[in-house]
Amino acid sequence: MVALGNNPIYHWLAAVKPSYMRKTRNGQPVEVKQFLQDLRTVINEGQQLLRSGFTGVKDQTLEGWETVTEFANGSPYKAVGVGFALGVVAGLGAALLLSRGED
Numbered sequence: 001m002v003a004l005g006n007n008p009i010y011h012w013l014a015a016v017k018p019s020y021m022r023k024t025r026n027g028q029p030v031e032v033k034q035f036l037q038d039l040r041t042v043i044n045e046g047q048q049l050l051r052s053g054f055t056g057v058k059d060q061t062l063e064g065w066e067t068v069t070e071f072a073n074g075s076p077y078k079a080v081g082v083g084f085a086l087g088v089v090a091g092l093g094a095a096l097l098l099s100r101g102e103d
Contacts, residue, residue: 072079
């Protein structure tokens with residue numbers, strides 16, 4: 001078994017201050033617990049912002065889905081035709097992009 005005194009990590013750990021206080025590069029003391037609490041606050045506020053933003057996007061998506069559903073139920077053959085046309089355009093675009101690298 002290796003003695004702790006011979007381990008290089010032991011010397012690094014011995015140099016670390018035992019308290020929670022550290023100094024930043026500009027010399028200001030920082031308390032680790034306070035920093036972690038502030039970080040949690042920032043993360044929680046960011047999550048709340050994202051949730052509120054996604055609520056608007058979700059509402060717009062549901063409105064669009066309802067419009068598409070009404071169109072498809074009202075005229076199913078037109079809906080199939082539009083889907084086919086979009087598929088052809090997407091396929092031609094992909095083929096064009098892929099054939100560019102072969103020249």
